[in-house]
Amino acid sequence: MLKKTLAVATLALLGTTSVQADLFKPEDAIKYRQAIYQVFSAQSSVLGGMVRGDIPFDAEEVHKRATNIAKVAPMLGETYFPATRGVTGSRLQDRAWNNMSDFQAKGQAFGKALGELVEASGQPDFDQAKARQTIGALVQSCRSCHDDYRAR
Numbered sequence: 001m002l003k004k005t006l007a008v009a010t011l012a013l014l015g016t017t018s019v020q021a022d023l024f025k026p027e028d029a030i031k032y033r034q035a036i037y038q039v040f041s042a043q044s045s046v047l048g049g050m051v052r053g054d055i056p057f058d059a060e061e062v063h064k065r066a067t068n069i070a071k072v073a074p075m076l077g078e079t080y081f082p083a084t085r086g087v088t089g090s091r092l093q094d095r096a097w098n099n100m101s102d103f104q105a106k107g108q109a110f111g112k113a114l115g116e117l118v119e120a121s122g123q124p125d126f127d128q129a130k131a132r133q134t135i136g137a138l139v140q141s142c143r144s145c146h147d148d149y150r151a152r
């Protein structure tokens with residue numbers, strides 16, 4: 001169910017029309033977008049802390065953090081509408097708009113890694129080795145998009 005929601009949400013990323021432009025001013029949409037990424041960041045720092053061993057491993061906690069990301073991730077799509085292109089304060093690189101299918105593919109890879117983490121962390125056999133692998137894949141999906149489409 002959740003996996004399906006995620007797949008739909010990531011597919012919708014950038015597939016948006018100008019409907020959102022009627023609801024949000026571009027400047028506000030950027031703040032909204034960045035706030036969602038800040039939620040990602042807070043959850044990911046707990047996940048990363050567990051992988052590094054700074055925070056004791058706890059499968060339930062991993063599941064909770066992954067689920068938190070999955071709750072807000074579907075909202076990202078509506079923050080990416082054409083009028084948000086080039087807004088001051090946004091770190092989205094302009095070339096994302098010219099490489100939309102690749103940008104979307106990065107979003108889908110993220111959705112897939114996240115879905116796998118949510119699912120795996122809910123299984124009774126989820127251990128530290130599996131956590132390292134699935135969390136590593138998620139973090140890699142963040143990095144892969146930032147490397148190409150987020151300004152420094």
Ligand code: HEC
Binds near residue numbers: 037041149
């Ligand atoms: C498909 C691309 C993509 C993926 C996947 C992605 N990001 Fe980002 N991220 C961006 C872009 C683009 C921005 C800049 C947005 C803007 O400023 O308009 C950004 C911005 C951010 C920011 C800065 C927010 C701010 O306050 O300005 C953080 C933190 C962040 N991302 C964390 C993450 C984490 C953690 C993940 C993975 C769990 C992730 N992102 C996955 C594209 C992505």
